[in-house]
Amino acid sequence: MKSYVEKRVICIICPRGCEIRVRLVDGKIISVEGYSCPMGKKYAEQEVCSPKRVLMTIVRCENGDLPVVSVKTSGPVPKDKLLEISRYLAGIKVKPPIRIGDVIIRNVLDLGVDIVATRPCMPVENKYSDQK
Numbered sequence: 249m250k251s252y253v254e255k256r257v258i259c260i261i262c263p264r265g266c267e268i269r270v271r272l273v274d275g276k277i278i279s280v281e282g283y284s285c286p287m288g289k290k291y292a293e294q295e296v297c298s299p300k301r302v303l304m305t306i307v308r309c310e311n312g313d314l315p316v317v318s319v320k321t322s323g324p325v326p327k328d329k330l331l332e333i334s335r336y337l338a339g340i341k342v343k344p345p346i347r348i349g350d351v352i353i354r355n356v357l358d359l360g361v362d363i364v365a366t367r368p369c370m371p372v373e374n375k376y377s378d379q380k
């Protein structure tokens with residue numbers, strides 16, 4: 249017996265926020281309706297089959313002017329890998345100086361994306377002298 253499923257996805261690519269309906273039979277997409285442009289169709293298909301997200305989190309910073317540095321993935325990663333990446337990053341400590349855009353981890357968990365800093369962290373003693 250075949251399984252029919254309809255999923256509704258709100259497209260977040262632009263502010264219009266189209267509501268897109270994706271129908272699947274036995275896990276395979278048979279129709280996509282409600283999108284207003286090709287980007288929305290592609291987004292909805294990906295959201296249903298393999299959703300991805302950009303992860304934003306923090307890593308600990310040793311002897312820095314801040315105890316943590318905010319970081320993000322350089323691109324979207326599979327949603328089901330977010331927890332695994334977060335756990336991995338929980339065990340990481342970085343050393344200052346860290347500048348915005350610095351790669352903290354290259355190719356994290358072999359996912360093809362890097363972890364990059366989104367906030368600077370300076371050594372405590374250089375907090376003010378390094379900002380000139």
Ligand code: SF4
Pocket residue numbers: 259260261262263264265266283284285286287288289
């Ligand atoms: S389907 Fe196209 S028009 Fe609609 S929200 Fe997505 S990007 Fe915007």
